Amino acid sequence: MPRAGLDRAAVIEAAAALADREGLPALTLARLAAELGVKAPSLYNHVSGLPDVERALAIAGARETNARMLRAAAGKARREALVAVGFAYRDFALERPGLYAASVRAPAPEDAEHQRIGNEAVATIVAVLSGFGLADDDALHATRGLRAVIHGFVGLEAAGAFRLALGREESFLRLLTAFAVGLEHSIDARKGS
Structure with a gap:
């Protein structure tokens, strides 16, 4: 079940915050999913990769x-x-x-x-x-x-x-x-x- 309140905009905002904090090379779907408290496959409901x-x-x-x-x-x-x-x-x-x-x-x-x-x-x-x-x-x-x-x-x-x-x-x-x-x-x- 998708996390409540998680949508494409929230995913992109979290990705931007992660990239700003740790550098763009640190941005991976696994790291982004951990940041959002979800499993990586659930990100595919909002982004294609x-x-x-x-x-x-x-x-x-x-x-x-x-x-x-x-x-x-x-x-x-x-x-x-x-x-x-x-x-x-x-x-x-x-x-x-x-x-x-x-x-x-x-x-x-x-x-x-x-x-x-x-x-x-x-x-x-x-x-x-x-x-x-x-x-x-x-x-x-x-x-x-x-x-x-x-x-x-x-x-x-x-x-x-x-x-x-x-x-x-x-x-x-x-x-x-x-x-x-x-x-x-x-x-x-x-x-x-």
Whole structure:
């Protein structure tokens, strides 16, 4: 008999909490079932398997990242918007490490829903970068660069690599500012040529 109150949403929420607490690699159906106090086969009443859970986490993570970036960028432009979006992205990655790890995985080409959610997050960054005069391929290259910069910083930070008595917030702000200045310089150089 299924546990009362257990549904797909509860399973995915428990999976996210487990991944955040112990890391995405720790997420297995057996571990998730133990977390929920049920036997692993009963999870199949709600999910089709671990790939289904991981996909749901990836979508939830992309949605949450995008929502945070949208809130952060509201009413801001150019450098201020880029910095706000960068901090929102970083905060999500540090606060929800398992969900973040799931969200950075590329969606399967045939997964239209996951593709759409991922594209919405990219569109948010592209909209911020449009304030720098970037569009089309230029905006997408800059989006890749910004995501790589943030992901690299967050990865090092999460691994405990920044142990100097130097503010990580300030380091991150300077990194984002340097990225923004680089974009501004690139725009100025194109205008001058």
